[in-house]
Amino acid sequence: MSQSDRFVPRVRLVDVARAAGVSKTTVSAALNGTGRLPAATREHVRQVARRLGYRPNATARLLRTGHARLLGLVAREYVETPWVYAELAYFGQLVIATTRAALAHGYGVVLLPTSGPDDCWLDMPLDGVFVVDPVAGDPMVGDFLAAGVPVVSDRRALAAVADGSRQELGRWVDFDHGDAARGVLDHLEAAGAERIAVVAGATTACFHQESVQAYRDWCAERGRSPLVSYLSGPGVRRALGAVEELLDDPVPPDALFVLVEANPPLLLDAIQRRGLSVPDDLLLVCTTEDPAARYTKPPISTLGFLPGETAETAVELLVDCVEDREGDRGRLFTADFQARASSAGLRRRPGRTPHRTS
Structure with a gap:
């Protein structure tokens, strides 16, 4: 030929x-x-x-319209581990939902690393960016807005860089994380918990900071001592290690509120291997979108943050901004708490204590 x-x-x-x-x-x-x-x-x-x-012709269209029809997506909580967020249940669902919503509007999605050499993301022809879980004073949010690229993020991140020239380029999707945490804590208290411990990420992301602060305030109001174990980074091993550390406390908790993504079956197994029954000896609530939580024995109570709904709204807000359409400035969502058997109520069996490993 x-x-x-x-x-x-x-x-x-x-x-x-x-x-x-x-x-x-x-x-x-x-x-x-x-x-x-x-x-x-x-x-x-x-x-x-x-x-x-x-x-x-994508190049010709870009020159003609000034739009590449590409939206960026990045999770900033994990700056030290740039791609790990794609492995976690919440962010995995968020990526899928964002991509699906963007395609419905005729846009593609580019997954951005949480860090890179010389702010490499600014050289990409992106029409808008969805910045998830930004860190305090996040430079990525400010850099994109300064470059004239529309951003959807949380309210704190946009407020930190707000000025007259950037205001119209920022939109937000957010939750009242403190209110969501209090709802879980009230539920655990009603189920009989007197010493609730929290596993949180050692990060300045708004979700972790607001949730832990709400927990500390909640404990102070009741005259209780807070018990928090912080993870230095994401990962199943770190999460399990943090739980084991709490259970080895001289006065162990009778309820666990896990704010980090953890594998529900492995978490439940780690607790049970230490001689504890859930929920008889220990109540358990996890912040996760992992569907396995519904099928463990017992099923695990979960606090969810609606990755599908928030992704669809974020894309709509970005597209409205990119295409110069009037639209909402932002939307406040309510977290989804699903109470299941793992937090149904303590029985406080006499003489029952955690198994201590040497």
Whole structure:
């Protein structure tokens, strides 16, 4: 086969217009999702384009419109371990939901590292960025806004860099983390817990800081001593180690509120191997989106932060900003607490103490 035989001419916009019997302007509007076209016309043009194998020239479109139709996504909580967030249940679901929502609007998603040489992310042709769990005073949020790139993040991050020139480029999705934590603590107290311990991340991300502060305030209001074990980084081993450390306390807790992502079956197994029964001896609530929590024995109570809903809203806010449409400035969500058998109530069996390892 000669080189000329292998060459296939690129299908142009005018070719699609000619085959569909419409103007080039109509083809452009139909394929870009713009304009006021009848649904039948838009679908007809798209079918013709697919049949002919038409692909828009991304470079030409970028030069013409100034948009690459790419959105960035990054989880900033894990600055020291740039890609580990993709391995965790919550962030895994968030990535999928963000990608699905972006595609529905005609955008692709680029997963960004939490850190990189010389702020490499600023060289990417991104139309907007969803910055999840930013650290305190997050420079990434400020850098993108200063570069004129729209950002969706939490309210604290946007407030830290807010000024007149950047205000319109920032949108937010957020939770009242303190209120969510208090709801779990009240539930555990009602189930009989008197010494509740918390496993948290050693990070300045808003979720961990607000949740732990709410816990400390809650304990102070009741005259109780807080018991917190901090993780230096993500990972199942670290989470299990933090739980074991708490159970080895001279006065062990009778309830655990785990704020970090942990594997529910492994966590339950670690507790049971130390001679404790859940919930008879120890109540347990985990912050996780891992569906396995529903199927352990006993099923584990969970506090969830709606990755699907927040991702869809974040994408809508970004697209509104990128395409200069009027829209909401942000949205406050309510966390999803699912009370299951693991926090149903203590029985306080006499003489029952944790097994201590040497």
